[in-house]
Every structure is written in structure tokens, then in C-alpha cells.
Amino acid sequence: MIKIKELTKKFGDHLVLDKVEFSIQDREFLVILGSSGAGKSTLLRCLNGLVQPTSGQITLNGMLYNKKNIREIRRKVGFIFQQYQVIGNLSVLQNVLLGRLGTKSFWNIFFTKEERVRAEEAIEMVGLVDKIYTRVDQLSGGQKQRVGIARAVLQNPQVILADEPVASLDPVTSEEILSLLKRINEENGTTIVCNLHQLDYAKKYGERIVGLRYGRIQYDGAASDLGVSDVERIYGNHLSMQPNTGKTVKPSSTIQVLTT
Amino acid sequence: MIKIKELTKKFGDHLVLDKVEFSIQDREFLVILGSSGAGKSTLLRCLNGLVQPTSGQITLNGMLYNKKNIREIRRKVGFIFQQYQVIGNLSVLQNVLLGRLGTKSFWNIFFTKEERVRAEEAIEMVGLVDKIYTRVDQLSGGQKQRVGIARAVLQNPQVILADEPVASLDPVTSEEILSLLKRINEENGTTIVCNLHQLDYAKKYGERIVGLRYGRIQYDGAASDLGVSDVERIYGNHLSMQPNTGKTVKPSSTIQVLTT
Amino acid sequence: GNSSSPADASKPDKLKVALLPDESPSTVIRDNEALKNYLAKTLNMDVELIVTTDYSSMIEAMRNGKIDIGYFGPLSYVLLKQKMDNAVAFAAKVEKGSPTYQAVVIAGTDTGVQNLADIKGKTVAYGDVASTSSHMIPKEMIFSKGKLEQGRDYEEQFVGSHDAVAMAVQNGNAQAGGLSKPIFESLVQKGTIDATKVKVIEESQPYPNYPWVLNADLDKDLQESIKQAFYNLKDESVLKPLKGEGYAPIEDKDYDVIRNMVKLLGVDLEAQ
Amino acid sequence: MSQVNQEATLLIKSSSSKRKFWSNWGVILGSGLVLIVGSLLYTVIVSWEALTSGNVLQSFLRIVGEMLPPDFTVIATLGEPILETLAMSVMATLIAVAIAFPLGFLAAETTTIHPSVQYGIKGLFNALRTIPELVLAIIFVASVGFGILPGILALGLHSVGMLGKFYAEAIDKVDKGLIEAVESCGGSRFHVIAFSVIPQILSHSIDFSLYRWEYNFRASTVVGMIGAGGIGFQLIASLRIMQYQEVLAILLAVFIMVQLVDAFGNTIRSKLIS
Amino acid sequence: MSQVNQEATLLIKSSSSKRKFWSNWGVILGSGLVLIVGSLLYTVIVSWEALTSGNVLQSFLRIVGEMLPPDFTVIATLGEPILETLAMSVMATLIAVAIAFPLGFLAAETTTIHPSVQYGIKGLFNALRTIPELVLAIIFVASVGFGILPGILALGLHSVGMLGKFYAEAIDKVDKGLIEAVESCGGSRFHVIAFSVIPQILSHSIDFSLYRWEYNFRASTVVGMIGAGGIGFQLIASLRIMQYQEVLAILLAVFIMVQLVDAFGNTIRSKLIS
Numbered sequence A, B: 001m002i003k004i005k006e007l008t009k010k011f012g013d014h015l016v017l018d019k020v021e022f023s024i025q026d027r028e029f030l031v032i033l034g035s036s037g038a039g040k041s042t043l044l045r046c047l048n049g050l051v052q053p054t055s056g057q058i059t060l061n062g063m064l065y066n067k068k069n070i071r072e073i074r075r076k077v078g079f080i081f082q083q084y085q086v087i088g089n090l091s092v093l094q095n096v097l098l099g100r101l102g103t104k105s106f107w108n109i110f111f112t113k114e115e116r117v118r119a120e121e122a123i124e125m126v127g128l129v130d131k132i133y134t135r136v137d138q139l140s141g142g143q144k145q146r147v148g149i150a151r152a153v154l155q156n157p158q159v160i161l162a163d164e165p166v167a168s169l170d171p172v173t174s175e176e177i178l179s180l181l182k183r184i185n186e187e188n189g190t191t192i193v194c195n196l197h198q199l200d201y202a203k204k205y206g207e208r209i210v211g212l213r214y215g216r217i218q219y220d221g222a223a224s225d226l227g228v229s230d231v232e233r234i235y236g237n238h239l240s241m242q243p244n245t246g247k248t249v250k251p252s253s254t255i256q257v258l259t260t
Numbered sequence C: 001g002n003s004s005s006p007a008d009a010s011k012p013d014k015l016k017v018a019l020l021p022d023e024s025p026s027t028v029i030r031d032n033e034a035l036k037n038y039l040a041k042t043l044n045m046d047v048e049l050i051v052t053t054d055y056s057s058m059i060e061a062m063r064n065g066k067i068d069i070g071y072f073g074p075l076s077y078v079l080l081k082q083k084m085d086n087a088v089a090f091a092a093k094v095e096k097g098s099p100t101y102q103a104v105v106i107a108g109t110d111t112g113v114q115n116l117a118d119i120k121g122k123t124v125a126y127g128d129v130a131s132t133s134s135h136m137i138p139k140e141m142i143f144s145k146g147k148l149e150q151g152r153d154y155e156e157q158f159v160g161s162h163d164a165v166a167m168a169v170q171n172g173n174a175q176a177g178g179l180s181k182p183i184f185e186s187l188v189q190k191g192t193i194d195a196t197k198v199k200v201i202e203e204s205q206p207y208p209n210y211p212w213v214l215n216a217d218l219d220k221d222l223q224e225s226i227k228q229a230f231y232n233l234k235d236e237s238v239l240k241p242l243k244g245e246g247y248a249p250i251e252d253k254d255y256d257v258i259r260n261m262v263k264l265l266g267v268d269l270e271a272q
Numbered sequence D, E: 001m002s003q004v005n006q007e008a009t010l011l012i013k014s015s016s017s018k019r020k021f022w023s024n025w026g027v028i029l030g031s032g033l034v035l036i037v038g039s040l041l042y043t044v045i046v047s048w049e050a051l052t053s054g055n056v057l058q059s060f061l062r063i064v065g066e067m068l069p070p071d072f073t074v075i076a077t078l079g080e081p082i083l084e085t086l087a088m089s090v091m092a093t094l095i096a097v098a099i100a101f102p103l104g105f106l107a108a109e110t111t112t113i114h115p116s117v118q119y120g121i122k123g124l125f126n127a128l129r130t131i132p133e134l135v136l137a138i139i140f141v142a143s144v145g146f147g148i149l150p151g152i153l154a155l156g157l158h159s160v161g162m163l164g165k166f167y168a169e170a171i172d173k174v175d176k177g178l179i180e181a182v183e184s185c186g187g188s189r190f191h192v193i194a195f196s197v198i199p200q201i202l203s204h205s206i207d208f209s210l211y212r213w214e215y216n217f218r219a220s221t222v223v224g225m226i227g228a229g230g231i232g233f234q235l236i237a238s239l240r241i242m243q244y245q246e247v248l249a250i251l252l253a254v255f256i257m258v259q260l261v262d263a264f265g266n267t268i269r270s271k272l273i274s
């Protein structure tokens, strides 16, 4: 179980997370919603220890996050990055094998045959078997995303934090990946925390939804209970761009259409 | 009008586009669908001259794509990148101003006050006004995406090629961005070619849909006509991961759940 | 003194001989085979010849027992001796019948410099800081006879080598310069230096020539055979590349004149 | 865990075929190996005696000991030489950057106008690096006389060779995606350089240039030998007459300068990143 | 278009406040400017005469003319010296890489174990660069005698200073996101280095190391002076007696070597990228 207490994060004077407080139960499939810049990624990164909170506490199974046990926590908490974060000049296989590093001693950089076989299985899962020796900087966007997913899958952690894992994937692949996460969740009992932008996926796969806005929790409840008013509270009309406000058209501007 | 004739692209011996042939009418809102790795990005990149086709021809308003007129073509054809491709250590404003470069002489690297004002307007459009002087490497994923959109908007081209412009955006922002593209399309008469992964958006915003699979056109028709069988033809069951195929469970594998 | 040669250095199986040619080192390399063979035959032992262009490294190598005998410039010998009691100068090259040599002060013909006193306000080219004949001797000449002091009365420039001194004067970068007389003569003879453009304005008194120095830690018999090998050197084919007529015995006190000169010029050699 | 998986080591595969991989890298690694083993053998053979003679450490300690304590009285005379060296190194670096930076773009595959120009300029850089500062300095002393000017010219020209090479190599390592970002807007080659390449190589280029400044400061030992002045001459002069304590004091003065340049670089670097 | 917009020039803003921007960069740019203008003035003042005296070009052409045609007869004698230099430069570079590469990680902010270690090792690198090869060479001649060994040790140790600095700077420029990729899996600091940092700096590091090899080949002119042999001694010897035609011939031989190293580097680079 992950307990988050008064979690606050500032970048400079920009408050990104504002006293966020909630718990994540074991075996839960939690979806985090929020508009762009709401702090979803930052929250997830805190849960993996990649971002040092400005204040507040996080515990995993009662273990407080701190420098000393960070490797142990990370071994138990896998991460799928929004911006792929795959290492361009390593092959797909090498990138996926990184998922095993948490189990290795400080100096050990070699992988066993068994680990390799498992990595190949994970790569097969995400449909990249024909790219196994390809350098990942030659992959398409969705393919890179899947490398990151295979990496987390191979890690086989207690918790998988997935930061928009299907953002660059087509609907079929998206559903397959989310089903995969769901199955890992159900069959292996892995806790899944997943940032999503698609409400339909959130409702279909998530058990519980946490909605963020300006770094504060706006909604925390069952996925099935999420109503239209909740969605509005989460997303608001946060862009300055408001259609049909009746602003006057700027004359002779080449981008006049935008300013109406 | 863009005419694509027998467009073929190989990376090594990997055939990514296979004699693709279709035309894009002026003022059209065209959505390209296809699974991950189908060749959507490659197709769009060919249309901007960023990828040199292995064979085949592309013409814009009858002008053949070649080295000599590539700058002229690009000035008329804007691009929104799937992987943002914003320049990390320039500010949001500087990145957006790049959209004006096509109109400038070879050596001119200065921008006028007017251009700057328009850039600010475009930044306002995409809701990044408070980040205008921020270095873009400090932005969230969706914010970077919006910088790329503002850049194309400022360019005010005849054609905007958008490679998954809303992949990293939340639903509200996504709809706003797509509405924005739609309005540019309708009010300015800008042709839009847009790679999308969300079928519902494709149907809502696209007039016409082209479906790609393994580099070949599987569907080309009105968005409203896209039926379930077409969708299956476009996406297929392309992952090797097939649920319920009854494979035997590998014993004692920590990722056994994946191989069922 | 801190001579600390290892025990087995007193009778090495191979004699290490170092040359620091104050002129054409490439010629020396090309021609050193003759000297090497002569020594090997006479001493009946292996000989290794080392040629360097740097004074400091040779001094340090000698002090640390890395070479057994070496051919030093007078000033570098003085420097060495000061730090190594066991360094013994035993032979000096005989040129024109005498184990001495001279330096010259030269000047460009069109500079109007006729004598040492005319150097006032001019630029003088010297070779290397630690060179006897392309620095110390000419500087002393200008100081004692011309009554001019560096920095106050004229400017000095170090250009690296004897040849470069002559060249600097010839092409007008310096109005005057100092170098070894034999080298200047050979440069004129070769035509490198045009005698109508550069002239000698003053010759120095004779100074003891370059000494061969040996390490007194060597086996006494070996020392003696080495000395005799040089004193008895008559073979033209060996001597010609060395540009000498033979080698004459010499003693440490012969170099007192250099030490005095050093003191006169105010160079502080009293380190440690 | 005893069975080691070769795929996962750091070797980078350029293709999925193992055979191709080895024929690609085989030549490179093979010739590298021959060079290394050959050099090692040669060195050991010719230096066996020196390596095994007993008093290596003792001699080493003695000469180092003679440098102690540093004789700081020499510092008093170093004021002008340091200023001279500073001016010489700054000017040399400035000249070098001014020439090498634009030429670097022509020497980089990514930004050159034609392969023949690329190879021509790379060759020029190689030639400039080949000619030692000492030789250049001699040529310039003959041309412009003594003083810091020949030193500036010699150090500056020689530096062009190194800086140009480094700039060009950094340019060839930029993210091609960000070049496309500018190209896709219809930007010219010059726009690509100004808005994509330069922002990407800026940090590295500053590092190279500052290193070269520091190098030029130190390299005054070389040109100092032949009359180009500066602290280098003082160092060589003290070395020649075996005033090792002075040598150490001068080196400490140079060290402070090196530390300052380094700190300057760190400041810029942290400002660029933040 | 006459009105120029300052925002869009290449200056990189570190904050949205103009004031902060200037106070950040003001010090750096200000001190840079003082240095440059000061140096320029000093140079012009002390070199005015040299610059304006008429025969600069004439003298320059004369001395260059004296180098022509190159005297290739000297090449025949260069066989062994070239081999010596090759062995010396390879060994020196090998030693330098072996010491500097691991130390580089300790000297980089990104991978160091403690700031004090970081500054300590950076200081060591600076010190090693400060001591000229010539001084190191003399120390090693005193320790191990003449031959290529003192040359190897001098060049190797001096090179540690440069390579270490460059490695560390490259490490501090890696994409932090890719470090997170390994960290997020629970990788140790060593895993981060092996699987994220090294793949990212590999290409740059190879460039630096090859450059240093080439540098060490060329720097044999310096250690050649102290009897370390090699082609550098030949060059200095010919230079001292002003056999400029020989000098040119030797430089051409060195140039070929430099071109070869450069081509070797290009091959590796293109293999790494493909």
C-alpha cells in the first residue's frame, strides 16, 4: 500500500502539487486524470522517487521513501514514462533488460540466459519481436512506448506507475496494452497507477479515479461514479481559448481566424 | 492540392510505404488512421520533404517536390511533430517564432515586433501565455505539444500536417486543439492532414479518412462512412499478443501471466 | 652532494653515453655510430648512445645515474657539478690546437652597430638560457666591455638555438646576437648566413671547451679506460663528425672562469 | 547468473545480423588491438631495464623534493609576464574561435554545403594542428618580430585546427529531429544553424573554447622559448638553471589561472542549464 | 522588418524576468568583455610597430619559401622514429584513458559520490594539465632514464588532465531523462553509468580519446627534446639547425598520420550512428 501525506512540490515558485493526500491500496487499478500541466507526471515521479517532494511524506508498505531505501522501493515500483525515455543507442532487447537491474547487485551488469528469455517474452507481449535487435532510436513513437512498457513488465514489480502509456498508440494497441496491464493487475495482483487522458479508457479499465487540477485533488472515487460534473471539475475550461466569445476580428492579420 | 503517386519508402529492406497513391484536396480535413508502425508518420514526413521517398512523386499545386523548391513547399506546408521536436533550450516564444522562418530571406534571423505580437497571440491560443519565456525543456508533455501546434499556427500555411497532435493532451485540451484546427480549416481554408489514434475524434473532425496498414492504403473515403469492418481492416489484430489463444502457462515464470 | 648511484652502477654491463650537441644534432645522430663503435671496441663493452636537445633532462639523468658519461656545455656542467659532487669533467675538445673555444657577438651590417657599446637601446638575440656561448659569454662581454646591462640598456630575446640567433640578426629581428664562434663560422661557410649582412663585432677570450663528464661512482679501472679512450682518440672518421682534433685532459677548476662569470652576471645558482 | 549474455553488454549493434556486426567492427577493433598490443610489446622490450632498475621511486621523490618548498619570491617578478600571457591567450583564443566557428559548420557533414568543401576544411584543420606552435611561432617571429604578436598568431592559428575539429564533431552529433523542426517551417540552412544547431552545440562549444583558452595560456611555455614572451619564458628559464623551487612557484601561479578558467566555465555551464 | 526583436536572437533566457537575466549573465559577459577589450588594447599597444612595419608579408613568404621544396630524403631516416612515436602515443593515450575514464565519473556532478570528491578530482585534473609535458618529462627522465618510457609517462599523465576534464563535462551533459530510465528500474549508480551514461557519452568520448591520441603523436616534439626519441626529436633537430625543407617533409609525414587518425575516427563515428 502506498500512503501519500501532504505531498507538496514546487519548481521554483511554481506550485505543482499542493498538499496532495491519498492512499493506493494493494491490487488496485487507479487512474489519474487531469488536464495538461495539472501535475500528474510530477505526482507519479514522486511515487518512484524520481522527484524529491518539497514537503510531505510517501510510504510504501509502511516504508518511508528516503535515499537509503530508494533502490529497494524502485525495485518494487516500476515506471512507464510519458516521453518513452528509452536509451536511443541500445537495442530493444537491451532496453527491456534494464527492467531487471533492480534485482542485481551494485556492480553486476550481466544478464542471465533466463532473464534474456523472459525479456524476449515481454517483447513478444508488446508485439515488437521483429525489432528485438533494432536500436530504439529507429522505432516509431508507439514502438518506443511499447519498449518502455515491456521494460516495466519484465521488472514484475508490486506497483506499476504508467504515465500515459497509450498516448502514442492506436486504439487496438491501446486496448491491448491496457488489457495487458489489467491482466497483470488481476492475475499477478500488481497495483497499477495510470495517468490517462481518455475518459472512456479510464472508466473501462480503472477501478478508482483520482482527478487532479492545479495540483489539488478534485475527485477521488470509484471509476463508475465519475459523473459529468466531476469531469468538468477536473478539466475545467482551462485554456484561454474560448470559442464564441465574440471578440472582434483583428483586421489584416494572417492568423485572424485564431483571434475571433 | 497535394498529389501522391506511387509513393514508396524503404528503410534498408524494411518497406514502410508501399506504392501509396492518393490526392489531398484543398480545404480538406483529412485524417490518417493506422496502427503503430503502419507508416503514418513516414507518410506525413514525405509530404513535408523531411523524408526522401525511395520512389514515387509528390506534387503540391502541380509543383514537384525536389531540392530546389523545398523551402517554398515547406513554407506552404506546416508540420506538427509527434515527438514535439521543440528546441529544449529556447523559450516558448522563440520556438513559436520559428514558424515565421519560411517567409524570411536566407540570412535573416531577426523577427519584427509584429511577428512577435502574432506569436504571442498564437501562444495564447494554445493556452501557454504564462509560459511564454519559459525554456521548453521545463514544460510538461502536453505543453510541449502545444508549443509545436502554436508554431504551425503562426506559420499560417496552406496545409498543416499534424502527426498525432493530441496524443499527449487531455480530452478537453484535445477537443480544443482539434476544434482550433477545424476552425483554421474552415475559416482560413487551410488543408489539414492529421494522424490520429482516436477513432471518435477522427469521425468527429475528419471529413475524409485514409487508413494505412503495413504501408498500404486500406481505406479511403468519407469519415462518416467508416464502418466496423473498415476499422478491422485498418488495425487488424496486429499484435502478436492474442488473448485467449489457449497457450499453455509456462511454469515458474515470474511473468507467466503474460504468456498465457 | 647527494650522489646515490645503485651498487651495480659501478660496473655496468652497458655504458650509457649521452650527447647534447650544441649544434646540428641530426648530424650527430647520423654520425654517432663511429664514436659508439670506437668506445665499444676500446672499452670492450656495450655502449648506448643517447642524443637529446635539452640541457635539463641530461643533467637530471646524470645525477640520477641514468647515464654514465655525458658531453655537456660548460655552463650545464657547472650546473651539474653544483648538485652532483661525483660528476667529473675529464676531457675537452681540442679545436685549432687548443681545448678552448670562443663566442662572438654579431650585429647586422646595416644596423650601425660597430662595437659593443653601440648595442645600447637595441635588441640582442641569445640562444638558450642555459647556453654558455649563446648566452653567458656574450652577455658577459656586453656587460664588461660594453658596460651595458640587460633590461636597463638593451633588450634580450631568447630564440632557442645558435642558428636561430644568427638568423634573427640576419633578418633584422634583432640588431645583435651572441653565439659560438665555430657555429657562426660554419653557418657562414654553408651560406646560411650572408657575410655581407651579418658581421662579427667582438670575439670573446678563449673559454674551456665542452667537457666530457663521467660519474665518479663508476669502477676506477673503467673510469681510467674511458679517460684514455678519449685522450687517445685519433681516428679521423670518429673525430670529423665531432668537429674536433682530439680530446685533451681538463679539470674541474678550469671551469671556475665560468662560475665567476655566472656570479658576475648575478645569476643565482645557490639553490638548496 | 553465471551464463553471461553478450547482447546485454555495452556493444552497440548496428544491425540484427551478427555476421555483419563483426565485419563492421572487426576491422576497427582488430586494427586497434594490433596497435595496442604492438605498442605494449615495443615499450616493454625497449624499456624493460628502466622499468626494473631499482631506484625509480627514489629518484622521482628526490626531484620532486627539490621543488619544495616553492620559492614565492619569483612571483613578484611575474606581474608583467602574467599580463602578457593573459593578453596573448585571450587574443589567440578569440582569433581561433572567430575563424574556427564558422568554418566548423562547413566542415560538419550536417551543415556543409558540399562534401568537397567539408573534406577540404577538415584537411585544413588537420594541417593547422600538424604544424607545432613552435614552428608557427618561428615563422611569425621571422615575419613580425619578437613580442606577443607572433605568439598570438602561432597559438591562434594552431588552435583553429583543434577548435574547428571539435566544433564540427559536435555539430555532427546534434539531434537531427530538432533540425527537422526548423526545416519543416521552411527555414534556410542558415536558420537551421542559428535556431537549432547553435543552441544545441552552445554548451559544448563554450567548454571547448574555454579549454582552448586555458590551453593557450599554458602553451605560452612553448612560444615563450623562442622569444614570444609571457610566463612560459619564465618557466623555461627557471627550469634551465635548475631553480626547481621557482618552477613550482610559477606552476602554482599557472594552476590558479587554470582553476579560474575552470570556475568560469562552471559558472557559465550552470547558468546555461538552469 | 526594421524593428528587431531581441527576444528572438540566440540569447538563452534563464528566467522570464529581464532583470534577473541580466544580473545572471551580466557578470559573465562583463568580465569577458573586460578581458577581451583589455587584451586587444594591450596587444595593439605593444605590437603597433610590428603590425605596421612594411615587410611582414615579405618575411613571411621568405621563410615559407625556404621550406620548399620539402626534402624527402629525410623520410628515409624516419622509419624507426615513426614507429617509436606511434608506440609512445598509443601507450600514453591508453594510460590516460584508463586513468581518466573512471576518474571522470567521479569528477562529474551527475555521477560523483560526493561534491568534495568531485572538486578534488577536478583539481587533480587541473594540476596535471598545469604541469607542462616538458617538466613532467624531465622528472621522468630523472626517474627512469632516457627512452620512450619517460615520454609515455609524461604524455600519459598530462593527458589525464585533459581527458578527465572532457569526460566529466560530457557526463554532465547527458540527458537526465535517460538516467531516470535506469534509476526508475531500481538500477544502482553503477548501472546508471553502464547503461545510460556510457552509451550517451560513448561517441563524444571516442572523439576526445582519438583526438588525444593524435595530440600525443604530435606532442612527441616536446618529449623528443628530452631524448625520448621519436619523430618529434627529428623535427626539433631539423628546426634547430634551420633545415626548413626537412622540417616540411617531417610535417608532411605527421600530417599523414593525423589524417589517418581522423579517418579512423570518422569510420567509428559513422558505424556508431548507423
Ligand SMILES: Nc1ncnc2c1ncn2[C@@H]1O[C@H](COP(=O)(O)OP(=O)(O)OP(=O)(O)O)[C@@H](O)[C@H]1O
Residues within 6 Å of the ligand: A011, A014, A016, A034, A035, A036, A037, A038, A039, A040, A041, A042, A043, A082, B138, B139, B140, B141, B142, B143, B168, B169, B170
Ligand atoms: N523540471 C521542471 N522545472 C520546472 N517546472 C516543471 C518541471 N517539470 C514540470 N514542471 C511544471 O510543472 C507543471 C506540471 O507538470 P507535469 O509534467 O506534472 O504535468 P502533467 O499533468 O503530467 O501534464 P501533461 O498531461 O501535459 O503531461 C507544469 O506546469 C510544468 O511546466
Ligand SMILES: Nc1ncnc2c1ncn2[C@@H]1O[C@H](COP(=O)(O)OP(=O)(O)OP(=O)(O)O)[C@@H](O)[C@H]1O
Residues within 6 Å of the ligand: A138, A139, A140, A141, A142, A143, A168, A169, A170, B011, B014, B016, B034, B035, B036, B037, B038, B039, B040, B041, B042, B043, B082
Ligand atoms: N529512420 C528510420 N530508420 C529505420 N526504420 C525506421 C525509421 N523511421 C521509421 N522506421 C520504421 O518505419 C516503420 C513506420 O514508422 P512510422 O514512424 O511511420 O510509424 P507510425 O505509423 O507513425 O507509427 P506510430 O503510430 O507508432 O507513430 C516502423 O516500423 C519504424 O520502425
Ligand SMILES: [Mg+2]
Residues within 6 Å of the ligand: A040, A041, A042, A082, A163, B140, B141, B142
Ligand atoms: Mg505528464
Ligand SMILES: [Mg+2]
Residues within 6 Å of the ligand: A140, A141, A142, B040, B041, B042, B082, B163
Ligand atoms: Mg508516428
